[in-house]
Amino acid sequence: MTKPSLYFFACLLIFILVLSLLMTGSSILTVPMYEGSSIPMGTPITWTGLIALPLTIYFGVGEFRNPKKRHKLFNQLLKFSVGFAVLWVPVSYLLAGNLSFSFSGAATGFQGGQLAMKLFWGYTYGIAILPVLLLIIHWFLKLINTIRK
Helix, strand or coil: CCHHHHHHHHHHHHHHHHHHHHHHCCHHHHCECCCCCCCECHHHHHHHHHHHHHHHHHHHCHHHHCCCCCCHHHHHHHHHHHHHHHCHHHHHHHHHCCCCCCCCCCCCCCCCCHHHHHHHHHHHHHHHHHHHHHHHHHHHHHHHHHHHC
């Protein structure tokens, strides 16, 4: 098994596990990381899944790893997506003011308020949507090339 395919399957497994925990609303997501902690396990679990998603696509599609002229932009956007995923916890902490990423309608300032919450969700969804969108565009272009031939 080659390194890219090993990395692909590892990232895919991580992403599937995280997605299943999030979709089922597993109680492990709300368990504190350690006794007395206010940081729920859902924070590092979600963070890991958000990083694993673009990495799964990166390692799963050879054209993204070794881009030709057309795929150089895809390669760069996918790398930005990984970077945005890595920065998810620090950015989210700045928006929420806590590592459980809970927002309050009673917050008087920006941090932890409704606008910060909207930015948090937009940022989080953007991290997940960008790599999937790149993959769909890649498949569409591949289909068009196959039809042309």
